[in-house]
Amino acid sequence: MTGMTRAIPPATVARLPAYRQALIDADAAGQRILPSAELAAAVGGNPDQVRKDLSFLATRGIRGVGYEVAPLVDELSRILGLTEERNVVLVGAGNLGRALAAYDGFTPRGFRLVAVLDVDAAVVGSEVGGIVVTHLDGLAEVVRRLEVAVGVVAVPAHAAQGVVDLLVAAGLDAVLNFAPVHVRAPEHVAVRSVDLSTELQMLSFHRTRGSLV
Amino acid sequence: MTGMTRAIPPATVARLPAYRQALIDADAAGQRILPSAELAAAVGGNPDQVRKDLSFLATRGIRGVGYEVAPLVDELSRILGLTEERNVVLVGAGNLGRALAAYDGFTPRGFRLVAVLDVDAAVVGSEVGGIVVTHLDGLAEVVRRLEVAVGVVAVPAHAAQGVVDLLVAAGLDAVLNFAPVHVRAPEHVAVRSVDLSTELQMLSFHRTRGSLV
DNA sequence: TTCTGTGAACAGATTCACAGCA
DNA sequence: TGCTGTGAATCTGTTCACAGAA
Numbered sequence: 001m002t003g004m005t006r007a008i009p010p011a012t013v014a015r016l017p018a019y020r021q022a023l024i025d026a027d028a029a030g031q032r033i034l035p036s037a038e039l040a041a042a043v044g045g046n047p048d049q050v051r052k053d054l055s056f057l058a059t060r061g062i063r064g065v066g067y068e069v070a071p072l073v074d075e076l077s078r079i080l081g082l083t084e085e086r087n088v089v090l091v092g093a094g095n096l097g098r099a100l101a102a103y104d105g106f107t108p109r110g111f112r113l114v115a116v117l118d119v120d121a122a123v124v125g126s127e128v129g130g131i132v133v134t135h136l137d138g139l140a141e142v143v144r145r146l147e148v149a150v151g152v153v154a155v156p157a158h159a160a161q162g163v164v165d166l167l168v169a170a171g172l173d174a175v176l177n178f179a180p181v182h183v184r185a186p187e188h189v190a191v192r193s194v195d196l197s198t199e200l201q202m203l204s205f206h207r208t209r210g211s212l213v
Numbered sequence: 214m215t216g217m218t219r220a221i222p223p224a225t226v227a228r229l230p231a232y233r234q235a236l237i238d239a240d241a242a243g244q245r246i247l248p249s250a251e252l253a254a255a256v257g258g259n260p261d262q263v264r265k266d267l268s269f270l271a272t273r274g275i276r277g278v279g280y281e282v283a284p285l286v287d288e289l290s291r292i293l294g295l296t297e298e299r300n301v302v303l304v305g306a307g308n309l310g311r312a313l314a315a316y317d318g319f320t321p322r323g324f325r326l327v328a329v330l331d332v333d334a335a336v337v338g339s340e341v342g343g344i345v346v347t348h349l350d351g352l353a354e355v356v357r358r359l360e361v362a363v364g365v366v367a368v369p370a371h372a373a374q375g376v377v378d379l380l381v382a383a384g385l386d387a388v389l390n391f392a393p394v395h396v397r398a399p400e401h402v403a404v405r406s407v408d409l410s411t412e413l414q415m416l417s418f419h420r421t422r423g424s425l426v
Numbered sequence: 427t428t429c430t431g432t433g434a435a436c437a438g439a440t441t442c443a444c445a446g447c448a
Numbered sequence: 449t450g451c452t453g454t455g456a457a458t459c460t461g462t463t464c465a466c467a468g469a470a
Contacts, residue, residue, distance in 0.1 A: 199407060201230040
């Protein structure tokens, strides 16, 4: 029963993972039905927005009651491509890369780190997060053999574009970039960047507001 | 010469760190003047948007030529509160916390990690990134003594809200949260969240687009 | 009665188009 | 002539308001 869904706006997509997690938490707490107000409270939004967002999905709520948790989680999982594990390859085994590999923030929700690559002979061969670091030269082969879906870039800024180019050449169409530079990629490749420094600077801006010397 | 600046829209603020970095890079490459088209290329935006964004600042470009790099970097630094070092405290010395401490993504641009705290007796006393981990109990004192400006939360999801409450109680008004949950804070406190899992799920969504089974 | 679903109103962000200065 | 600066137009996202099902 896959109802017709309108195209989902980006702003809504960005909130779907949070809804899904909140619903999973509610389910674990024994809640089988959740009204939009409670879902909103869990993710820090407002009920109007939750209902508008969910109106883009096929699953309908029950008027006067709320949303059935289980089917909604199912649909969100399907939409977000989490019905089966997705393999992730990490390039860069420096401080940040090793951290990401050790951090189990990938694992819990459908993503599995299957390879870590680097160019530095000093780290190739070492183990990190239970995975032996291999040389970047083997990227294309690794991506093909392990059916990798997402590439994570944790190399210095000056090396990031080159790595993205390699990932794209290897056939990947989803890249998560932690290097603090803008990286270019073809139209069909989805790139998201996470930059700690930018986040800190936005927080820092908050303090100066209204008191620009 | 602090010209009057209109209130800067959030969407613009989010791009200012990237402009600043691109300008610093250009300066290092010997560029003293940069037209909006080049700045746009560097950050992956378009020239119209760059000009609109910069129109909220006091620094004006030179028609027919471009923007003078040095004064623009200065103004951006001032607006983003980067004219002096800002001290950062990190709570959580698990995998992610240790990673963030070791990673020198803080340091390069005006932020200095000055303390790492945790509640786990197993890690308190150990050293990470050149800093000895102390017990969370000492938070308020550390924040006061070291004049901390920003708190970074790298604890498990279930502990995140409690830590944020402690940071707020200690007087901080800027929090960067890496735990994959929404955290509440009073109006005057700026909170930004970075969630790896959400980023991966948004990338994963990209693949399913158009082919919702 | 309660809470969903959604058009309508509103607000914010981006893009366009062009006037104006170096 | 080239590029900035900025209103106007457009597009996107959020909030409002209320009709309608359980």
